[in-house]
Amino acid sequence: MELTIALGIGVLFGSGVWLVLRPRSFQVLTGLLLMSYAVNLFIFVMGGLWVDKPPLTLAEDVDPAAYTDPLPQALVLTAIVIGFATTALYLVLMIGSRGVTGTDHVDGQEPDQ
Amino acid sequence: MLASLLFLPFLGSVIAACLPASAHRREAWLAGGIALVGLLMTGWLYLQVGADEVVRYQWQWLPAYGLDFTLRMDGLAWLFTALVQGIGLLVVLYARYYMSPEDPVPKFFSFLLAFMGSMLGVVLSGNLIQLVVFWELTSLTSFLLIGYWHHRIDARRGARMAFTVTAAGGLCLLVGVLLLGNIAGSYDLDAVLASADAVRAHDHYLAILVLVALGALTKSAQFPFHFWLPHAMAAPTPVSAYLHSATMVKAGVFLLMRLWPVLSGTPEWMWIIAGAGCITLLIGSFFAIFQDDIKGLLAYSTISHLGLITVLLGLGTPLGMVAAIFHTLNHAIFKASLFMAAGIIDHEAGTRDLKLLRGLYSALPFTATLAIVASASMAGVPLLNGFLSKEMFFAETVLFGGRGNWWLSIAALVMGIFAVVYSLRFIGVFVGKLPTDLPKQPHEPPHWMRFPVECLVFLCLLVGIAPSLSIGPLLHQAVTSVLGAQTPDYSLTIWHGFNLPFMMSLIALSGGILLYAVLRRYGDLANRGKVPLFHRINGAQLFDNTLQYLADLSEWLIRRLGTRRLQAQLLLIIVVMCGVVLTLIRLPSLPDSSALTSFNGLFALLWVIGGVCAISAAWLAKYHRLAALILVSGTGLVTCITFLWLSAPDLALTQLMVETVTTVLILLGLRWLPPRIKPSVPVRVPGVTVLRRSRDLIIAATAGTLLTVISYGVLMQPKVGSIADFFLLRSLSEGGGTNVVNVLLVDFRAFDTFGEITVLSIVALTVYALLRRFRPSPESIALPPQQTNSIDPAVKQSSALQADTGYLKIPAVYLRFLLPFMWMIAVYFFMRGHNLPGGGFVAGLIFTVAMIVQYMIGGTVWVESRLRLQPHKWIAWGLAVAALTGLGACLLGYPFLTSHTAHVTLPLLGEIHLPSAFMFDLGVFMVVVGTTMLILVALSHQSIRSHRVPGGGAPEPKAALSGGDR
Numbered sequence A: 001m002e003l004t005i006a007l008g009i010g011v012l013f014g015s016g017v018w019l020v021l022r023p024r025s026f027q028v029l030t031g032l033l034l035m036s037y038a039v040n041l042f043i044f045v046m047g048g049l050w051v052d053k054p055p056l057t058l059a060e061d062v063d064p065a066a067y068t069d070p071l072p073q074a075l076v077l078t079a080i081v082i083g084f085a086t087t088a089l090y091l092v093l094m095i096g097s098r099g100v101t102g103t104d105h106v107d108g109q110e111p112d113q
Numbered sequence B: 001m002l003a004s005l006l007f008l009p010f011l012g013s014v015i016a017a018c019l020p021a022s023a024h025r026r027e028a029w030l031a032g033g034i035a036l037v038g039l040l041m042t043g044w045l046y047l048q049v050g051a052d053e054v055v056r057y058q059w060q061w062l063p064a065y066g067l068d069f070t071l072r073m074d075g076l077a078w079l080f081t082a083l084v085q086g087i088g089l090l091v092v093l094y095a096r097y098y099m100s101p102e103d104p105v106p107k108f109f110s111f112l113l114a115f116m117g118s119m120l121g122v123v124l125s126g127n128l129i130q131l132v133v134f135w136e137l138t139s140l141t142s143f144l145l146i147g148y149w150h151h152r153i154d155a156r157r158g159a160r161m162a163f164t165v166t167a168a169g170g171l172c173l174l175v176g177v178l179l180l181g182n183i184a185g186s187y188d189l190d191a192v193l194a195s196a197d198a199v200r201a202h203d204h205y206l207a208i209l210v211l212v213a214l215g216a217l218t219k220s221a222q223f224p225f226h227f228w229l230p231h232a233m234a235a236p237t238p239v240s241a242y243l244h245s246a247t248m249v250k251a252g253v254f255l256l257m258r259l260w261p262v263l264s265g266t267p268e269w270m271w272i273i274a275g276a277g278c279i280t281l282l283i284g285s286f287f288a289i290f291q292d293d294i295k296g297l298l299a300y301s302t303i304s305h306l307g308l309i310t311v312l313l314g315l316g317t318p319l320g321m322v323a324a325i326f327h328t329l330n331h332a333i334f335k336a337s338l339f340m341a342a343g344i345i346d347h348e349a350g351t352r353d354l355k356l357l358r359g360l361y362s363a364l365p366f367t368a369t370l371a372i373v374a375s376a377s378m379a380g381v382p383l384l385n386g387f388l389s390k391e392m393f394f395a396e397t398v399l400f401g402g403r404g405n406w407w408l409s410i411a412a413l414v415m416g417i418f419a420v421v422y423s424l425r426f427i428g429v430f431v432g433k434l435p436t437d438l439p440k441q442p443h444e445p446p447h448w449m450r451f452p453v454e455c456l457v458f459l460c461l462l463v464g465i466a467p468s469l470s471i472g473p474l475l476h477q478a479v480t481s482v483l484g485a486q487t488p489d490y491s492l493t494i495w496h497g498f499n500l501p502f503m504m505s506l507i508a509l510s511g512g513i514l515l516y517a518v519l520r521r522y523g524d525l526a527n528r529g530k531v532p533l534f535h536r537i538n539g540a541q542l543f544d545n546t547l548q549y550l551a552d553l554s555e556w557l558i559r560r561l562g563t564r565r566l567q568a569q570l571l572l573i574i575v576v577m578c579g580v581v582l583t584l585i586r587l588p589s590l591p592d593s594s595a596l597t598s599f600n601g602l603f604a605l606l607w608v609i610g611g612v613c614a615i616s617a618a619w620l621a622k623y624h625r626l627a628a629l630i631l632v633s634g635t636g637l638v639t640c641i642t643f644l645w646l647s648a649p650d651l652a653l654t655q656l657m658v659e660t661v662t663t664v665l666i667l668l669g670l671r672w673l674p675p676r677i678k679p680s681v682p683v684r685v686p687g688v689t690v691l692r693r694s695r696d697l698i699i700a701a702t703a704g705t706l707l708t709v710i711s712y713g714v715l716m717q718p719k720v721g722s723i724a725d726f727f728l729l730r731s732l733s734e735g736g737g738t739n740v741v742n743v744l745l746v747d748f749r750a751f752d753t754f755g756e757i758t759v760l761s762i763v764a765l766t767v768y769a770l771l772r773r774f775r776p777s778p779e780s781i782a783l784p785p786q787q788t789n790s791i792d793p794a795v796k797q798s799s800a801l802q803a804d805t806g807y808l809k810i811p812a813v814y815l816r817f818l819l820p821f822m823w824m825i826a827v828y829f830f831m832r833g834h835n836l837p838g839g840g841f842v843a844g845l846i847f848t849v850a851m852i853v854q855y856m857i858g859g860t861v862w863v864e865s866r867l868r869l870q871p872h873k874w875i876a877w878g879l880a881v882a883a884l885t886g887l888g889a890c891l892l893g894y895p896f897l898t899s900h901t902a903h904v905t906l907p908l909l910g911e912i913h914l915p916s917a918f919m920f921d922l923g924v925f926m927v928v929v930g931t932t933m934l935i936l937v938a939l940s941h942q943s944i945r946s947h948r949v950p951g952g953g954a955p956e957p958k959a960a961l962s963g964g965d966r
Helices: A002-020 A025-045 A070-101 B002-018 B024-049 B075-098 B105-124 B128-146 B153-184 B189-194 B196-201 B205-219 B228-234 B237-246 B250-258 B267-289 B294-315 B318-349 B365-379 B385-401 B407-427 B447-465 B472-486 B500-522 B539-561 B566-584 B601-620 B625-645 B649-670 B687-716 B724-735 B740-748 B750-772 B799-804 B809-832 B840-858 B860-866 B871-891 B916-944
Strands: B055-062 B067-073 B901-906 B910-915
Touching: A002 A025, A002 B566, A002 B601, A002 B625, A002 B687, A025 A070, A025 B601, A025 B625, A025 B649, A025 B687, A070 B649, A070 B724, A070 B740, A070 B750, A070 B840, A070 B916, B002 B024, B002 B055, B002 B067, B002 B105, B024 B055, B024 B075, B024 B105, B067 B075, B067 B105, B067 B128, B067 B189, B075 B105, B075 B237, B075 B250, B075 B318, B075 B447, B075 B472, B105 B128, B105 B237, B105 B250, B128 B153, B128 B189, B128 B205, B128 B228, B128 B237, B128 B250, B153 B189, B153 B196, B153 B205, B153 B228, B153 B539, B189 B196, B196 B205, B205 B250, B205 B267, B228 B237, B228 B294, B228 B539, B237 B294, B237 B318, B250 B294, B250 B318, B267 B294, B267 B407, B294 B318, B294 B385, B294 B407, B318 B365, B318 B385, B318 B447, B318 B472, B365 B385, B365 B407, B365 B447, B385 B407, B385 B447, B385 B500, B407 B500, B566 B687, B601 B625, B625 B649, B649 B740, B649 B840, B649 B916, B724 B740, B740 B750, B740 B840, B740 B916, B750 B871, B750 B916, B799 B809, B799 B840, B799 B860, B809 B840, B809 B916, B840 B860, B840 B916, B860 B916, B871 B916, B910 B916
Parallel strands: none
Antiparallel strands: B055 B067, B901 B910
């Protein structure tokens, strides 16, 4: 499973990087989304992979070894929500810039050919 | 009392800034009142200081760094405080008449009071860092005051120059002080003074000396930094009288006095300080003779007198210190009065040009008499205060010369002669016949405008005639506070017998008169435009050239190294990121296969789907946006399932809801992008593009591989102890909840979450603001072709109609029916969040989705005519609830955001535990609802808004009927 998730993160990140380097604003937006998945997962797995050990301390005596690490989860949870907000901001900039400049190139003008 | 003495001017400054521009009398009263109260307080403090006591005030500033805010008043500080307050009072009175009502007077008094406070801060600081802070504040206020008439280019230029020079000096001083504090082990002034020997013996002594000297010499306008002072004369005259002769420029010599016991007494000290002072004194007095502007003359004379004080300090003898302090005081008194007199002349005659002015005695007899007495004091005429300290200076140089070097005495004599010449040049404006071509016909000014000058000239006479009675005790206090046991015997009498210093005074006076006569007759003094011999040495020009060169250089660098292209910047960021990782990475030891979680085929399949989705999205994002978006959502879902699989139910829930709103959001944005249709005939891709794409592909592959390697490497490492145990063990007992992730968010790391919801609100408001000014591209304004299809009967119906009777009727019935249930689910997830997966974030997103679905089915108009959420208010209330919950803990004496759990027993429901974190979570919930709703609704409104075509066409009758928000 470690290898699977590590490869998955790598593929997501690589696709994200490729898209971020593209010239069209929608490509960059998509790339940012993919990169944020990869980075969120990366932070998340830093706590280790645990199956069926959610951090819900419902038992009487809490044995820390029986639960996954809650800290990366808390960090990633806020990151997901913030990620939504930044996506929205980028989207609005993207369509606003297109309206003002008439192009969807990230630099606001078509490259000189 | 010390603290109020210091903060009163700052308070006054704020008040003055708030007063209306018309109230220029009130401001004068305010400023004068503050200076007067300060002066009275200072007088009161003399009871303590006069009894050899050091008044202190201390409070903790950064205790972790051993820094305290310390105020410390000894004899020297008292003397400077009295000087700042006393001259300040007179200057305020003077400025009350000098400033014209057209000027923004509140600003003037506000800056002036701020300066007064900063200067008091410098002289009263008992901590060196704090001293530097106030030091820079004086530079800043001086900048504001010089640039007060900011519409004038010379004022702006002078202000910039003064600020650059003095603030740069201040930075050097800061470094010097840091080194000094490092040696002494503390920044406290007393501690530094106590470790004088250690400092002088230290390897860094020379560095400290040079840095401190740079600070002091720039501030006191010493060679080679003297050039800023004449340009600072663009300031209003009260400012020149106050800052640039009496107080701020004295900060440099004050610092040298303050650190004299620590740094002086070495050859380096003497060469640097006395050397700079000696050159300054000669240059300043020589240049002063040939100025045409009265204020220019006074500025150069100030430079020269400051040089004199610096020389005295540089000699490093106790007697030199006595003379330096005495001359500082005397110079402040006569020079301030001279500046005020110059201001009166300017005010009355309309010009300050020495070539035009003469014969003013007949028009301004009182002012003329006062100015003549003051300039006689400047020239060093007996029975005036300037004579006394200048004679002490001569005596010092003679004493120094007794050790075999007479050059200093000669320099002193030359400077004395020059001083007489420029004083005579100034007096020259009063003699002769009044010209008729002056811009204004001069009259005596109002009495109260002249009053400050009278006061100061009276002091000149008083100190000059009865020094030991008037100034003696104060001076003695100041001297002993610096020198302590080293205090020498000195006498403040006028007549010391017919000795060498007195001879020098006489020679200077007679030589000066002679030189003046010669220059007038043969040197064409009255009409000479420039300084002979040295007119090519122009520090200001050099300064400007250097700045220009630096600006050109940075412009060139920006052109060469900078880019405005986003792709290049992103590329650089990613390459650097990969490069840094590559240099740091070390191959981990062989993975311990027992640490592996067993391979799971289903999980692998899941990630095959995820990976394929990601790569296909990357492939399709250019021409098939919708497909790419769906594929990205697929990856999001895989991520979501992974979270669920790997024991993170909260993350899975949040990811699912965010995925939903993000998709809706991007769908709303898609229609504003230009169509991009894949050419049916394959075009030949230019080679450059192929190269670029290959390069990007390599970079992307590298970045992905690196992240894979790192993730795998970390996952294969044996587990190390983390702080997770802390949270797991204390979640229930101290946080009152079993869902550790939620407890972390709303309790342990609540401050973090508070910051996060604040950011969220800011972003949402930014999006809203950007959309208010949104101008779509003209070709996107028309309805998209999908909505104008002639076959589709729904095209002619409004969204509401489609939902009520059209093809959306059945989904509409369902979804409207489901709305309360979806709300209920949101409430359910919210309520259980503290103990089971859920919480404010998830609940807020569910609530939003419930609303968005209604918008989608019924259209914006339909929903908003029935239920109008006001997202702004949700955001505001959410933040307020979260903040108030946190502050509640403060009220009870706990740190901000400390949680408290209450147990409430309700009928029917039984015992409910109600932590205060619950209220905080409610705030989070409201902010999340507010922000997501605000963003989505603002975006959906764009489709039903009528848009103006750029270039000013008529507003297009945009189909408000259409369900364009879909």
